Amino acid sequence: MFQVSKRLLLVSHSTTVSGSSRSTFSTLASRSRVATRVLRHNTQVWSTQSRHTGQFRSVTLAASQALPPTPETSYDVIVVGGGHAGSEACAAAARTGAKTLLLTQKLDTIGEMSCNPSFGGVGKGVLVREIDALDGLCGRISDLAGVQFRILNRSKGPAVHGPRAQIDRKLYKKHMQKALHEYPNLTIKAGSVSDIVLGAEILPPTPGQNTVQGEIKGIKLESSEVIHAPKVIITTGTFLRGEIHIGLEAYPAGRINEEASIGLSDSLAQAGFELSRLKTGTPPRLDGKTIDYSRLTPQHGDMPPLPFSFLNKEVANAHNQLLCYQTSTNPKTHEIIRNNLHKSIHIRETVKGPRYCPSIESKIMRFATKEAHTIWLEPEGYDTDVVYPNGISMTLPEKEQIEMLRTIKGLENVTVLRCGYGYEEAAAQGILAGINAGLAAQSKPPLILTRADAYIGVLVDDLITKGVEEPYRIFTSRSEYRLTLRADNADLRLTRKGYEAGCVTEYRWNAYQRMEQEMNRGIELMSEFKLSPAKWAEYGLGKSDDGVKRSAIDMLSFPNIKMEDFYEAIPELKEIDPFTQAKIEVEGAYSVYLRRQGAEVTAFxxxxxxxLPSDLDYSVIPNLSNENRSKLERVRPATLGAAKRIEGMTPTSILELLKYVQRTKRPATMANGEPIRSGSRKERLRQRMLAKEF
Known part of the structure; x- marks a missing residue:
């Protein structure tokens, strides 16, 4: 479960794919036990399901010196930071009924899009729809603020479709701020957090761990004001001891022209948290009036565009979409970059950069034989000429950036408005942290999302079991169950779970129930309508001559058959909403494969x-290698499945772990609470299956 009681939740931009060189922590979200770092006073720090450990040096017990809590200075949940993660976290906590405070340095930067003004993409688009299915905000607001909408990978199957929208920065921020200010149970306050408040009382050590726990009491502002809360979520992103790099120059900043959060960083470091930076970068911003679009390839949005939110049937600016344009680098561009690599601090220093969203300098080094790299020129809004050149993030000095840009087709006379310097994932972590912090503050059970439930579960599990050594980016290929985890069915997978957990409003729940009833009606109509191949041929659907009667839903598994092909045979289908029809069509098309994947999900x-017992002492388990014992102690997996997914874990170690747990007085249990007894037939079968799976 997600144990947020007496714990500090950190959601950082260690998972972002663009931006400056940034301070980062191991990312926190939910799995089946704890996905947080635990604040401990003057002792070793361990975190269930987190790779990293630390040691407290001296933590000021600010609570012992603070004024007693009052209704005006006491909340159930405090969220620090108002970016993508913070916005979703505070709204989610408030939806659970928790009294929530959002703290941010500047009220007018809530909802600011730090780098690329877009949402979605391959993998990331599914995350946005999952956030929406849990009643989050970013999908609905993207539908209001989008300037161009496209489904990426449209030529491939629905399992890898990637909804994406280019966003108007100003509109997004405006609508996000309006939504948050109108949220019940949510207070928004400007202030800079300087310290974490810990309780003075000491809790007893956890069995199997030589540790003592300190309890979170709230936060302290730079103004010396103390605000009390038993749950604190930190979503400061790039501001936590962030730095900006241009050429060989470096200076502290959260975003360009905005101060970094130094006090809170020092407080966390003093408390024993490991702080580090991962290299990311942003491209320069260009003046669209100085670009020669006549020489470039335009990219149009989809018409009609598919909304992100399941609540919407259309987007606000469907008939006013802006064009994006395609251009590319060339050998002359690459030559300038190679000649100036020594002037980039990211190249000269060994800073771990993003593998999947590399800077143009990294691309030139890693793909030395490639003669061109694609650049997408994307507008940043309706009332601005600023253009975002997606694909060329960089940290070269200003002079070299301009020289390099003017070698690119269409940019020969371009004006650079701001040099390059060195988001959905963060929002996904934010909503899960917010939901579970709010639930825990009210002593309610947590919302648990596994790898089989959602890409959010995949993201969280990867970060917990594999750790964070480079900026993380979600892809459909990261999921073993991508036929099941699709963008089109995120509501079918998650909305009921969210409603039962208490984070989905009645409005969305009623809309979901109407859709579900209509979908079930359509599937029932198609399942009951069965014909022989000869009869189907009379409707122009002669796909087989094997003599086997098939239902209309089965016929959808054949290529190039659409819902409208059944209108003549089943006229009632015309009455079903087109969006619901699209869901039925995909379910039917994948039906054979979904049954197969269902068996894999059952095994998972x-x-x-x-x-696994939360207090399991790995040091006493025999026959474990020191390496695997160390990994288990750092990650502290909540389940056998999580232990198997730890990078480098061997089959032998897993079997030894299983045997030891079954021999202890408090054995591991199944979901129904039934213990797995040593020597039982069920145990022997499990061990054989484990060996076979490895």
Whole structure:
């Protein structure tokens, strides 16, 4: 479960794919036990399901010196930071009924889009729809603020479709601020957090761990004001001891022209948290009036565009979409970059950069034989000429950036408005942290999302079991169950879970129920309508001559068959909403494969259902290598499945872990609470299956 009680939740931009060189922590979200770092006073720090450890040096117990809590200075949940993650976290906590405070340095920067003004993409688009299915905000606001909408990978199957929208920065910020200011249970306050408030009382050590726990009491502002809360979520992103690099120059900043958060960083470091930076970068911003678009390839948005939110049937600016344009680098561009690599601090220093969203300098070095790299020129809004050149993030000095840009087709006379310097993932973590912090503050059970439930679960599990050594980016290929985890069915997978957990409003729940009833009606109509191949041929659907009767829903599994092909045979289908029809069509097309994947999910859930004791002492388990014992102690997996996914974990170690847990007085249990007894037939079968799976 997601144990947020007496714990500090950190959601950082260690998972972003663009921006400056940034301070980062191991990312926190939910899995089946704890995905947070735990604040401990004057002792070793360990975190269930987090790779990193630290040691407290001296933590000021600010709570012992603070004024007693009052209704005006006391909340259930405090969220620090108002970016993508913070906005979703505070709204989610408030939806659960928790009294929530959002703290941010500047009220007018809430909802600011730090780098690329877009949402979605391959993998990331599914995250946005999952956030929406849990009643989050970014999907609905993107539908209001989008200037161009496209489905990426449209030529491939729905399992890898990537909804994406180019966003108007000003509109997005405006609508996000309006939404948050109108949220019940949510207070918004300007202030800079300087310290974490810990309680003075000491809790007893956890069995199997030589540790003592300190309890979160709230935060302290730079103004010396103390605000009390048992749950604190830090979503400061790039501001936490952030730096900006241009050429060989470096200076502290969260975003360009905005101060970094130094006090809070020092407080966390003093408390024993490991602070580090991962290299990311942004491209320069260009003046669209100085670009020769006549020489470039235009890219149009989809018509009609598909909304992000399941609540919307259309987007606000469907008939006023802006064009993007395609251009590319060339050998002359690459020559200038190679000649100036020594002037980039990211190249000269060994800073770990993003593997999947590299700077143009990194691209030139890694793909030395490639003669061109694609650049997408994307507008930043309706009332601005600023253009975002997607694909050429860089940290070269200003003079070299301009020289390099003017070698690119269409940019020969371009004016640079701002040099390059060195988001959905963060929002996904934010909503999960907010939901579970709000639930925990009210002593309610957590919302648990596994790898089989959602890409959010995949993201969280990867970060917990594999750690964070480079900026993380979600892809459909990261999921074993991508036929099941699609953008089109995020509501079918998550909205009921969210409603039962208490984070989905009645409005969305009623809309979901109407859709679900209509979908079930359509599937029932198609399942009951069965014909022989000869009869189907009379409707122009002669796909087989094997003599086997098939239902209309089965016929959808054949290529190039659409819902409208059944209108003549089943006229009632015309009455079903087109969006619901599209869902039925995909479910039918994948039906054979979904049944196969269902067996894989069952096997996964078998391992996930076997919980490991939270206080398990790995030092006494025999026959474990020191390396694997160390990994288990750092990650502290909640389930056998999570242990198997730890990078480098061997089959032998897993079997030794299983045998030891079954021999202890408090054995691992199945989801129904039934213990797995040593020597039982069920145990022997499990061990054989484990060996076979490895």
């Amino acid at each position: 859930m078998r391992d996930e259902s076997m919980e």
